[in-house]
Amino acid sequence: MIHRSETLLSGLIRIDLLRRIVRLVKPIRSAELRRACSAESRREASHFVDCLQVRILFFFFLFTVEIFTQPGNSNLFSAGNRLKFGNYLFSQNDYLRAAEEYRAYLKVESDDTARFKLAESLLRIDRFTEAADHFKGVFFSRGLGDYARLEFYKALFLGGGYVRFRQTVNQENYMPDKFSTEVKRLGMISYFFDNSVLPDSSEMFHYFDDSVKIRIRKFYLMKKFPAYKNPLKAAILSAVIPGAGKIYTGEIGDGITAFAATGLLAFLAVDNFKAGHNFRGWLFGGLAAFFYAGNIYGSAASAQIYNAGIKFDFNREVKLYFEKRNYFLPSIDFLK
Amino acid sequence: MKKFFALIIFFVVVLHAQTDWVRWSGAEISYEIKKQEKKNYAIGNASPGTKFLSGIKNAYYFLISDLDGDNCPFYPSCSNFFVASVKETNLVQGGLMFADRFIRDLNPIKGLNHYPFYSNGKLLDPPENYTLIFNKITYIPGGIVVGDYDSSK
Amino acid sequence: MLNFDYKIFFIFFLILFSKLLSQNQLKLQLDYANNLYNSGQYFDAITEYKRLQFFDSSKIFIYQSDYQIGLCYKAGGHFDNAVKYFSLAEMNSKTYQQKFDSKIQIIRTNILRRTTDRALQLLDSLDNSSYFETKKDTINYWRGWTYIFADDWKTAALFFDKIDAQHPLKKLCIKVENSKYSVTFAKVISYILPGAGQIYTGHLLSGFLSLGWNLLAGYWTINSFAANRIFDGFTAGTLVWLRFYRGNVQNAENFARERNIDISNKALHYLQTQYEGIKP
Incomplete structure (x- = not known):
């Protein structure tokens, strides 16, 4: 679970220590040393003891270091450990928990990278307003400032207030020097996501690469001239021939059914009037009129639903297209 | 094709949205088996017209609809659609919406991937989509199964 | 002479102490997380179990923490995540008892979310394993519950009967079965x-x-x-x-x-x- 290099390091320290201990214990156990330490050569022995004491002191120092560097031994909730744990959670996509760790860490330490990652965590769990605020805190960082500004704009964009987003883009107060094209392009993309009046096509295409221009042009035309059906036209068609309006909006089955049902009831009405069954004549006639009127109404409604479908499909296609390409924004290396 | 896209969107959403991105707390999961929702016999305390209409609806439910089997392939059912339409608009427009719905019900090939499905297997066809107010339309591609459509919204 | 030995023992003692201290810290963390779990703060408990796992470099508590995280998710009704962590616990189990416990938890989660087929499949695998010959009663008990949740009270009664002819759940199942309409x-x-x-x-x-x-x-x-x-x-x-x-x-x-x-x-x-x- 711990960062691999750290485990490796502590492992190496341990191996090293063991080797030293073995070296230390061996001479003591050996008979030569016992003799050396006997009365004949007290001086050498005392020298050895001095050496040993220094060695022991050295080892004691090493062990204390080891005790305190071992994360298990120090406080799990220390600032440094919070940061480590937060980074781990971030790498596991557990962003809410990561954000909590970064928050606790930032109470003690001031660290732009951690604040950036806190903001990024919030951005990734769709808490856009908070994310934008935290990115603002990194605007004047030397290495991260431009990235923070870029992500700030992304947070505003994903937050969905496209009009305000475009205003902020146009004011250029927070514009990152490095990524101004990307942000302005994002401003153009945002026009596909709401109902504002589209900018001039040359202005729009200016920000996109030649390789995607065809696709963007297609979206632009689809947005500007959507293939809508006119509800009034559908209603008039159905008034002339029952069901024709529905066929116009693509509901062929409904159209034929409407024609058949209205026609049959009208025929029954006429037939009954001819046969002198006035009550039945009025009954079927009334029903025919009811269906006739309902179908005119329904044709207009059907055209609207058709249009809603066109809009829905367009929005989905645009969303998938840009989402898949991360809105043509660069990916940030140190977050990987 | 639409179905395919819907599936993709579904998976993207499911894989992305993680349980722990929002705080949650313990939940008592009931052992009991879920039952089908009951018909709503409650009479609204709105206008006298609505009360009268609800009275007729209840009489229809009690004397006919409850006894002649499950005939309507739509959700909400035709009678509920009528009542909801009148509540949503007025008696005349509601009547026209009902007439249109009746014709669509007669269409023998209506189940052919045109409507989305409600979770009880019926074709989802909410009255809000037929009020001629464009922004009220909730468009759902045909063939998709929708979990819980809230008709009170 | 003794002096040297004493000092060397002191060093060994230090090593030992450092290991003990580190374990003790982790044990405290486990207790803290368990407290959160017991007081129903499942989301926070998961955070603390994950912290424990992260700092437990020698993986002493990996089974316990995975198992407990599974329990937290189960208590929150997030059954898919629960099954995921119980499976991890099963992978990290060190004894047959731990393996059995985590597997039974997977089965219980499947019972709760009414994925009967999966529960039965897992119970079969336990039944066929020679390590769990002594656990037949437990296996039959959860088989009974699986059938209760599948609304098959008759079969459920059969399995409770295998445990004990006077089992209270057997009586309940038979009572329910008999009062049903045809x-x-x-x-x-x-x-x-x-x-x-x-x-x-x-x-x-x-x-x-x-x-x-x-x-x-x-x-x-x-x-x-x-x-x-x-x-x-x-x-x-x-x-x-x-x-x-x-x-x-x-x-x-x-x-x-x-x-x-x-x-x-x-x-x-x-x-x-x-x-x-x-x-x-």
Whole structure:
């Protein structure tokens, strides 16, 4: 679970220590040393003891270091450990928990990278307003400032207030020097996501690469001239021939059914009037009129639903297209 | 094709949205088996017209609809659609919406991937989509199964 | 001489102490997380178990923490995540008891989310394993619960009977099974006499109204045919009589099913709120 290099390091320290201990214990156990330490050569022995004491002191120092560097031994909730744990959670996509760790860490330490990652965590769990605020805190960082500004704009964009987003883009107060094209392009993309009046096509295409221009042009035309059906036209068609309006909006089955049902009831009405069954004549006639009127109404409604479908499909296609390409924004290396 | 896209969107959403991105707390999961929702016999305390209409609806439910089997392939059912339409608009427009719905019900090939499905297997066809107010339309591609459509919204 | 040895022992003691201290810290963290779990703060408990796992470099507590995280998710109703962590616990188990415990938890989660087939499949694998010969009672117990949640009380009773002929859950299952209505019987008698199935399931008014409509529509149809009004007879027969006859059979079936669900739910409610044995 711990960062691999750290485990490796502590492992190496341990191996090293063991080797030293073995070296230390061996001479003591050996008979030569016992003799050396006997009365004949007290001086050498005392020298050895001095050496040993220094060695022991050295080892004691090493062990204390080891005790305190071992994360298990120090406080799990220390600032440094919070940061480590937060980074781990971030790498596991557990962003809410990561954000909590970064928050606790930032109470003690001031660290732009951690604040950036806190903001990024919030951005990734769709808490856009908070994310934008935290990115603002990194605007004047030397290495991260431009990235923070870029992500700030992304947070505003994903937050969905496209009009305000475009205003902020146009004011250029927070514009990152490095990524101004990307942000302005994002401003153009945002026009596909709401109902504002589209900018001039040359202005729009200016920000996109030649390789995607065809696709963007297609979206632009689809947005500007959507293939809508006119509800009034559908209603008039159905008034002339029952069901024709529905066929116009693509509901062929409904159209034929409407024609058949209205026609049959009208025929029954006429037939009954001819046969002198006035009550039945009025009954079927009334029903025919009811269906006739309902179908005119329904044709207009059907055209609207058709249009809603066109809009829905367009929005989905645009969303998938840009989402898949991360809105043509660069990916940030140190977050990987 | 639409179905395919819907599936993709579904998976993207499911894989992305993680349980722990929002705080949650313990939940008592009931052992009991879920039952089908009951018909709503409650009479609204709105206008006298609505009360009268609800009275007729209840009489229809009690004397006919409850006894002649499950005939309507739509959700909400035709009678509920009528009542909801009148509540949503007025008696005349509601009547026209009902007439249109009746014709669509007669269409023998209506189940052919045109409507989305409600979770009880019926074709989802909410009255809000037929009020001629464009922004009220909730468009759902045909063939998709929708979990819980809230008709009170 | 002794002096050296003493100092060297001191060093060994230090090593030992450092190891003990580190374990002790982790143990404290485990207790802290367990406290959160016991007080119902499942989300925070998961954070602390994850922290424990992260700093537990020698993976001493990996099984416990995975298992507990599974329990947290289960308590929050996030069954998919629960199964994921119980499976991790099973992978990290060190004894057969731990392996068994985590597997049983996976089964219990499957019971709760009513994925009966998966639960039975896992129970079969436990049954076929030679390591768990002594655990047959536990396996049968959870088999019984699986069938209870699948609304099959008869089979459930069979497995509780294998544990103990006087098992309280066996008695409950048999009681539920016996008080259920027969759906087939309700349908058949409604075919013969419209409304009879409804009356059998206690819906008297609906039964009599059905009978009334069928008699009326039948009279109308036959009368029309008798008077040689074929069109009317045909209309009444298909649009009215057949409709109410079919509706009558559907109602009989639905009422019987509803009654049975009510009976099951009453028993399930008792099991959830009052039964004192282990529950999924």
